[in-house]
Amino acid sequence: MQNIWSIAGRSIAVSSLALALAACQSMRGPEPAAQANIPQGYTAGTSGTSAAAQGYKDFFADQRLVQVLDLALANNRDLRTAALNIQRAQQQYQITENNQLPTIGASGSVLRQDTLTSKPMTTYNVGLGVTAYELDLWGRVRSLKDNALDSYLATSSARDATQIALIGQVAQAWLSYSFANANLKLADQTLKTQLESYNLNKKRFDVGIDSEVPVRQAQISVETARSDVSNYKTQVAQAQNLLNLLVGEQVPNSLLPNQRVTRIASTGTIGSGLPSDLLNNRPDVRAAEYKLSAAGANIGAAKARMFPTISLTGTAGYASTDLSDLFKSGSFVWGLGPSIDIPIFDWGTRKANIKISETDQQIALSDYEKSIQSAFREVNDALAVRQNIGDRISAQRRLVDATNTTYKLSNARFRAGIDSYLTVLDAQRTSYAAEQGLLLLEQANLNNQVELYKSLGGGIKANTGDAVQEQPSTAERKADAAK
Numbered sequence: 001m002q003n004i005w006s007i008a009g010r011s012i013a014v015s016s017l018a019l020a021l022a023a024c025q026s027m028r029g030p031e032p033a034a035q036a037n038i039p040q041g042y043t044a045g046t047s048g049t050s051a052a053a054q055g056y057k058d059f060f061a062d063q064r065l066v067q068v069l070d071l072a073l074a075n076n077r078d079l080r081t082a083a084l085n086i087q088r089a090q091q092q093y094q095i096t097e098n099n100q101l102p103t104i105g106a107s108g109s110v111l112r113q114d115t116l117t118s119k120p121m122t123t124y125n126v127g128l129g130v131t132a133y134e135l136d137l138w139g140r141v142r143s144l145k146d147n148a149l150d151s152y153l154a155t156s157s158a159r160d161a162t163q164i165a166l167i168g169q170v171a172q173a174w175l176s177y178s179f180a181n182a183n184l185k186l187a188d189q190t191l192k193t194q195l196e197s198y199n200l201n202k203k204r205f206d207v208g209i210d211s212e213v214p215v216r217q218a219q220i221s222v223e224t225a226r227s228d229v230s231n232y233k234t235q236v237a238q239a240q241n242l243l244n245l246l247v248g249e250q251v252p253n254s255l256l257p258n259q260r261v262t263r264i265a266s267t268g269t270i271g272s273g274l275p276s277d278l279l280n281n282r283p284d285v286r287a288a289e290y291k292l293s294a295a296g297a298n299i300g301a302a303k304a305r306m307f308p309t310i311s312l313t314g315t316a317g318y319a320s321t322d323l324s325d326l327f328k329s330g331s332f333v334w335g336l337g338p339s340i341d342i343p344i345f346d347w348g349t350r351k352a353n354i355k356i357s358e359t360d361q362q363i364a365l366s367d368y369e370k371s372i373q374s375a376f377r378e379v380n381d382a383l384a385v386r387q388n389i390g391d392r393i394s395a396q397r398r399l400v401d402a403t404n405t406t407y408k409l410s411n412a413r414f415r416a417g418i419d420s421y422l423t424v425l426d427a428q429r430t431s432y433a434a435e436q437g438l439l440l441l442e443q444a445n446l447n448n449q450v451e452l453y454k455s456l457g458g459g460i461k462a463n464t465g466d467a468v469q470e471q472p473s474t475a476e477r478k479a480d481a482a483k
Contacts, residue, residue, distance in 0.1 A: 027139055028146075028300035031293070031475045032365050036372035038275050044383040050273025052281040052458040055466055056167055059453055061266040064255045065174050068247060072170045075248030079166055082159035089152040140304030143297045146474035150294035153471050157290060160283035160460050168454035170246045172447050175264065177239035178257035179443040183436065184232035190432050191225035197428070198222050201421060214421035221425060260439075264446040265453070272383060272456060278375045281457025286470065288364070288371040293473035295361040302357040306343060306350050375455065382452035389445045396438045403431040 051059065057066050073079065198218035204210045243251050279285055343350055407427040413419040453459065460468055472480070 027303035028143060028296055028478070029303075031296055031479070032361065034292075034365060034369050034372070036369045036376075038373060038376045040276075041274065042272055042376075042383055043380055044387040048269075048271035048273070050277045050281060050456050050458075051270045051453050052273070052277065052456040052460075053464065054453075054458060055461040055463040056459050057462050058464045059265060059267075059458060060171065061263050062257075062261065064257065065171060065264075068174060068243070068251060068255050069167055069170055071249065071251070072166055072247040073163065076166055076246060077248055079159070079162055082155075082162040085155050086152070086159055089148075089155040092148055092152070095148075140301050143300035143304060146297035147294045147301065150290045150297060150473055150475075153473065154287045154290035154294065156471075157283040157287035161287065164283065164454055164457065164459040166246065167459040168450050170243070171264070171450045173239060173243045173246055174257065175261060175443060175446050175450070177236065177243055178259075178261040179439055180232055180235040180239045181258070182260040182439055184229065184236055186432075186435055186439065187225060187228040187232050190428075191222065191229055193428070194218065194221045194225045197421075197424065200415075210421070217421060217425055221428065260442075261446060262442075265449045270386070270449060270452055272379060272452070275376050275379075278372065278379070278457060280470065281460075282371075282375045283457070283460065285368075285371045285375055288368040290473050292361070292364040292368045293475035295357070295364040296475055299354065299357040299361060302350070302354045306354070308341060308343070375457075378455040379452070382448060382455050385444070385448045386452060389441070389448060393438070393441050393445060396434070396441050400431070400434045400438050403427070403434040407431040 056069055060066055060069070198215070198221070201210065201214040201218045205212055205215045240251070240256070243256075273281075279289075407424070407430070410419060410424045410427040414421055414424045
């Protein structure tokens with residue numbers, strides 16, 4: 001019995017040594033350096049801290065919108081799916097982490113044997129066993145665990161990216177509802193004006209002052225205005241439907257803007273910071289970085305397959321031909337069965353898998369660099385609009401003033417009998433189009449502020465003082481350990 005325990009002790013020692021070696025071995029190669037090739041500053045950036053540092057509750061000025069955003073974050077189905085994907089990735093990581101430890105199971109059996117030359121015999125067995133536990137000498141299992149961890153972190157970052165996109169979509173849908181109502185009110189007002197003109201021309205026709213042409217011209221304007229009213233009613237309903245879909249439930253009427261929104265951000269100037277801030281603020285860029293690190297871990301796992309794989313299968317328990325003697329002295333049995341898989345000739349399959357993993361890493365590197373460039377371009381596009389939108393709105397407002405004055409003068413000259421109704425009609429159409437253009441520009445201005453906030457990576461935090469903890473990738477941890 002003493003020899004048995006001595007051999008078992010040596011087996012445990014060997015296994016412990018193997019585990020210690022596994023902690024020191026890694027076939028993972030050097031991490032590639034990303035070259036995004038983006039400038040150090042934006043073409044039209046503003047100085048100061050990036051707006052992404054602000055929580056959405058502090059960035060948006062209207063508290064009704066903030067409440068709508070809270071509802072969306074609690075009920076949106078896409079965000080809920082993203083959260084469930086995080087849970088799935090977390091459990092997958094737990095599985096790969098558990099693969100580094102032996103799996104121990106209990107077993108019991110009863111075997112009845114009968115032959116022609118001997119008496120029937122019954123054997124009872126009960127014990128514990130370790131099944132095919134791989135000694136991770138080359139870090140294959142650990143590389144797979146690193147891959148699972150990076151995949152989990154990438155999924156978590158993807159959820160943050162979904163939240164940022166959702167906040168932007170909800171804010172812009174809320175604005176769309178507001179400006180669809182504003183356009184509807186403008187169309188209603190225009191319809192009333194056109195009806196007044198129609199009635200005036202009809203009276204002039206009835207008493208023989210004018211021909212029927214001005215009447216029909218006024219009727220065309222009336223029907224056009226009626227069509228616009230119906231169109232904007234549809235847009236209001238569609239904007240509300242979209243908002244309800246994004247929020248995940250019916251938005252209360254008290255949280256809908258009943259007047260045209262004139263201000264969306266709490267501050268007039270939105271700081272853009274530096275392009276390097278995007279690496280920390282944009283979760284989609286961070287997710288691409290995690291995927292790049294996961295690809296590096298796959299290379300380590302593929303390289304480890306080039307070396308022998310050693311697995312242990314062991315059992316320890318009791319066996320007896322008599323159930324009453326099963327746990328008595330002398331019935332203890334044990335077994336240890338190591339197995340080894342040595343690659344000799346596999347037609348180059350293992351080497352091909354290494355090449356595939358290396359190619360996947362280059363693809364992940366290219367995706368990471370592109371994500372940085374795309375983020376930089378989105379910010380620059382938003383800043384380009386921001387740089388000129390103020391001048392465009394000022395010019396459009398002056399155009400509205402000019403067309404309204406022209407319409408008033410034309411209408412007065414028509415009523416005085418100086419000009420024909422065609423001049424009034426043309427002035428009405430020009431004034432109406434100018435008013436619509438001003439609403440479009442004002443909406444574009446507010447949408448641009450939302451877009452800039454979103455493209456900078458804002459929206460992860462609810463309040464500005466909240467802390468956002470970014471977990472390092474396994475590649476970063478490896479680099480820190482090497483210092």
